[in-house]
Amino acid sequence: MITRRFEYMDATKRAYLELHIAVILFGFTAILGSLIQLPAFVLVWWRVLLTSISLLFLINFRQIFSELPRRTIFQFMGIGLLVALHWLSFFGAIKYANASIALVCFATTCAFTAFLEPAIMRQKVKKYEIALGLMVIPGMVLIVDNTELSMKAGIWMGLSSAFLASLFGTLNKKLIHNTNSLNITFLELGSAWLFLSLILPFYIFFEKGVVLMPALTDWVYLLILALLCTTLGYVLAVRALRYISAFATNLTVNLEPVYGIVLAWLLLKDNNDLSQGFYWGVVLILAVVFSYPLLKKYIERV
Numbered sequence: 001m002i003t004r005r006f007e008y009m010d011a012t013k014r015a016y017l018e019l020h021i022a023v024i025l026f027g028f029t030a031i032l033g034s035l036i037q038l039p040a041f042v043l044v045w046w047r048v049l050l051t052s053i054s055l056l057f058l059i060n061f062r063q064i065f066s067e068l069p070r071r072t073i074f075q076f077m078g079i080g081l082l083v084a085l086h087w088l089s090f091f092g093a094i095k096y097a098n099a100s101i102a103l104v105c106f107a108t109t110c111a112f113t114a115f116l117e118p119a120i121m122r123q124k125v126k127k128y129e130i131a132l133g134l135m136v137i138p139g140m141v142l143i144v145d146n147t148e149l150s151m152k153a154g155i156w157m158g159l160s161s162a163f164l165a166s167l168f169g170t171l172n173k174k175l176i177h178n179t180n181s182l183n184i185t186f187l188e189l190g191s192a193w194l195f196l197s198l199i200l201p202f203y204i205f206f207e208k209g210v211v212l213m214p215a216l217t218d219w220v221y222l223l224i225l226a227l228l229c230t231t232l233g234y235v236l237a238v239r240a241l242r243y244i245s246a247f248a249t250n251l252t253v254n255l256e257p258v259y260g261i262v263l264a265w266l267l268l269k270d271n272n273d274l275s276q277g278f279y280w281g282v283v284l285i286l287a288v289v290f291s292y293p294l295l296k297k298y299i300e301r302v
Contacts, residue, residue: 097154
C-alpha cells in the first residue's frame with residue numbers, strides 16, 4: 001500500500017514536470033514562427049503535414065475509420081478547418097506584428113470561451129466568466145493604443161486566432177467523448193492539411209513568386225515545431241492529465257503566453273518595439289487569465 005502511494009506521488013511529480021515541458025514547448029511555437037522565413041500559409045501547410053505524418057506512428061489508423069461513425073469523422077474534420085484557420089491567423093499575427101503581440105492576443109481565448117461555451121454547450125451563463133471576459137477589453141485597448149500602426153493588422157489576426165481557438169476548443173469539448181485525443185488530433189490536423197492543400201494552387205496563383213520549399217535552417221525549425229512543439233508537447237500534456245486535476249492543468253497551461261512572451265523578449269528582443277502602455281495591457285490580461293481558475297474554484301466551493 002505504501003509502495004503504491006509513493007509510486008503515485010512519483011508519477012504525479014513526473015506528470016507536473018511533463019506538463020510544464022509541454023507548456024514551454026507550446027510557448028516556443030511563436031518563437032519558431034518568427035524565425036521561419038516562410039509565409040504564414042506555407043508554414044502552416046508544412047506544420048500540419050509533418051505533424052500528421054508523425055501521428056501515424058502513434059495511432060491505429062484502421063481503428064479510427066472502423067469504430068467511429070461517419071458523422072463523427074466529418075465533425076472532427078470540420079473542426080480541423082477551424083484549426084487551420086486558427087494557425088493561419090496566429091502565424092499571420094507573428095508575421096504582421098511580432099511573437100509577443102500574437103501571444104498576448106492568444107491569452108484572450110478564455111474571454112471568448114466565456115461567451116461561446118454556454119451557447120455551444122447549452123449551459124447556464126456564468127456571470128463571473130462574462131465579467132472576466134469583459135475585463136480583457138481594457139487590456140486590449142491599452143495594447144492597441146500603444147502599438148504602432150503597422151502592427152494593427154497583426155493584432156486583429158491575433159484576436160481572430162484566439163476566437164477560433166476558443167471555438168474549436170469548445171467544439172472539441174462537446175465531442176471529445178467519442179474517441180481518444182490522439183485520434184482526434186490526427187483527424188483534425190489531417191483535414192487541416194487537406195483543406196490547405198486544396199487552397200494551395202489558388203494561393204500560388206495570387207501570390208506570385210511565393211517560396212514553397214523551406215531553406216535548410218527553416219527545415220530544422222519546422223521539424224522542431226512539428227515534432228517537438230506539436231506532437232511531443234501534445235503527447236506529454238495528454239499523459240499528464242492522468243495524474244493531474246483539470247484545475248491544476250488549466251492553471252499550468254495559462255503559463256503558455258507568459259513563457260512565450262518571456263522567450264520572445266529574450267530571444268527575439270520584441271520588447272524593443274513595445275511601449276510601457278503595452279506592458280500595462282499585458283499585465284491586465286494576464287491577471288484576468290490567472291484569476292479565472294482561482295475565482296472558479298472559489299465560487300464552486302461557496
